[in-house]
Amino acid sequence: MSVLALIGSPSENSRTAALVDVALRYLNAYGFNTEVVTPFSLPAEDLLYGRFNSLAVQQFLQQVQQSHGLIVATPVYKAAYSGALKTLLDLIPERGLHNKVVLPIATGGTTAHMLAVDYALKPVLTALKAGEILPGVFAIDKQITRPSQAGELVGLESELTQRLDLALDQFVEQLHRRFPRPLEDAWLSERVRDARVSV
C-alpha cells in the first residue's frame, strides 16, 4: 500500500518536512511504500503556470492516482495553507482524491492559527472528493527540532509525538479498512486444509 506526502513548504530547511519525515518513518515501519512531493520536485514554472501537459506534472498526477493515502502537509502562512501547497493541489483534477484517505499536517509559529487546517485546507480536500479526511495534526515551531547535521534524527516534543502517533494509527487503520489486504494464497490453502466443516 502506498502513501504520498505532499509537503507545501517553500523552505529548504522545512519544519513541516521534518515532521512529515517522522510520520513517513512510522509508516515505513508498518510496511507502507512512501513517496514525497514538494514544490522543489517540479519545475517552478510548471507549478506557477499550471502546465498540466508537462511531463513532471503528468508524473506527479500519476503518483497521486496510484496512492492509497496522502499526507497533505503545510506551514501556516497568513492564517491559511501555503501558496506553494496550493500550486500542487491546483494540478489535481476534480475527484482526484476520490476514495483516498487523507491526513492533514500543519505547522505554525503559534497556536493562533491552529484551525487553519479546518477552515482553509479541508474545504479544498473536500472539493477534490477525498474519501476520508482525518482530523489532522498541528504543531508549533518550538515542538520540532530539525537535525543540525547529516544522520541526526528529527526531535519532537513528547506531547506532539503522542498526537502524531495517534493520528498515524488512525490513518493506518482507515487505510486497511478502505483497502483490505487480499488473503495470501498460502494462508488460504492452509485454512481450507485445516477446516473441519465447510459450507
Ligand SMILES: Cc1cc2nc3c(=O)[nH]c(=O)nc-3n(C[C@H](O)[C@H](O)[C@H](O)COP(=O)(O)O)c2cc1C
Ligand atoms: C510568509 C510567512 C507567513 C507566516 N504566517 C503565519 C501565520 O499566519 N500564522 C502562524 O502561526 N505562523 C505563520 N508563519 C510561521 C510558519 O507557519 C512556521 O514557522 C512554520 O513552521 C514554517 O514551516 P516550514 O519550516 O515548513 O516552512 C509564517 C511564516 C512565513 C514565512
